[in-house]
Amino acid sequence: MGPADAGATHAAVAQGLARVRARMRDAERRFGREPGSVALLAVSKVQAPAKIAAAFDAGQTAFGESYIQEAVEKMDALAGLPLEWHFIGRIQANKTRLISERFDWVHSLGDLQHARRLGAQRPPGHPPLKVCIQVNLSGEPTKGGLAPDALAGFIAAASEIEGIHIEGLMTLPAPTDDFDAQRGAFAHLRTLRDQVAQTGLPLATLSMGMSDDLEAAIAEGASIVRVGTALFGPRQPREPRSGADPSNSQR
Numbered sequence: 001m002g003p004a005d006a007g008a009t010h011a012a013v014a015q016g017l018a019r020v021r022a023r024m025r026d027a028e029r030r031f032g033r034e035p036g037s038v039a040l041l042a043v044s045k046v047q048a049p050a051k052i053a054a055a056f057d058a059g060q061t062a063f064g065e066s067y068i069q070e071a072v073e074k075m076d077a078l079a080g081l082p083l084e085w086h087f088i089g090r091i092q093a094n095k096t097r098l099i100s101e102r103f104d105w106v107h108s109l110g111d112l113q114h115a116r117r118l119g120a121q122r123p124p125g126h127p128p129l130k131v132c133i134q135v136n137l138s139g140e141p142t143k144g145g146l147a148p149d150a151l152a153g154f155i156a157a158a159s160e161i162e163g164i165h166i167e168g169l170m171t172l173p174a175p176t177d178d179f180d181a182q183r184g185a186f187a188h189l190r191t192l193r194d195q196v197a198q199t200g201l202p203l204a205t206l207s208m209g210m211s212d213d214l215e216a217a218i219a220e221g222a223s224i225v226r227v228g229t230a231l232f233g234p235r236q237p238r239e240p241r242s243g244a245d246p247s248n249s250q251r
């Protein structure tokens with residue numbers, strides 16, 4: 001990439017970031033949320049390291065990745081930058097060690113065996129891995145996550161595991177253009193979080209809302225929105241790579 005291309009990447013990413021931040025601040029105002037109370041996770045899966053560096057230059061530090069091999073390559077390429085890495089893809093048991101060693105957060109936990117592996121494989125000296133439990137509200141079998149009625153039992157068991165810390169809940173609702181339907185799904189996750197809080201485990205994080213529904217998520221109490229396309233532009237199809245497993249995409 002030449003200097004002119006690099007300059008164009010920087011400008012485009014800075015603009016995308018400014019647009020997404022403006023949408024978030026507008027939604028906070030409109031729905032009575034405290035200004036600046038919603039955090040942005042920049043979903044950088046399939047995007048080049050240069051775009052991540054450009055977003056960092058524009059003040060973004062938290063990045064979300066779905067494909068472990070690709071993520072580790074980008075972490076190595078960007079090792080000089082103080083970035084926070086969030087795993088948001090489907091977890092495979094044979095990848096938990098890399099996830100636990102390399103990431104700060106996992107948003108897509110929905111399996112107790114994975115929780116035990118992530119905790120046991122967290123390197124000594126690292127703070128506990130921050131995890132959100134993914135809830136499958138729509139019952140779509142292609143999506144990961146727990147059924148809502150399995151949540152209480154899961155939390156009781158997972159909260160005992162050393163090496164991980166349960167921060168909150170995450171969901172990836174069925175896409176819809178209908179704002180009230182979007183709000184309905186996010187309200188459901190908030191209600192589940194409030195029910196968990198009544199059992200004595202307050203959970204600060206609601207990871208919900210993406211490019212097309214972040215306003216509805218903010219209206220219903222999102223604390224982290226996960227935004228890719230609206231920030232970085234459309235994703236190119238992933239190049240086939242050896243050992244890649246496309247099934248860990250959730251979308």
Ligand SMILES: *Cc1c(COP(=O)(O)O)cnc(C)c1O
Nearest residue numbers: 043088210211226227228229250
């Ligand atoms: C890809 C992805 C996102 C970002 O989606 P956009 O529509 O590009 O904003 C958010 N969360 C998860 C779990 C994803 O896989």
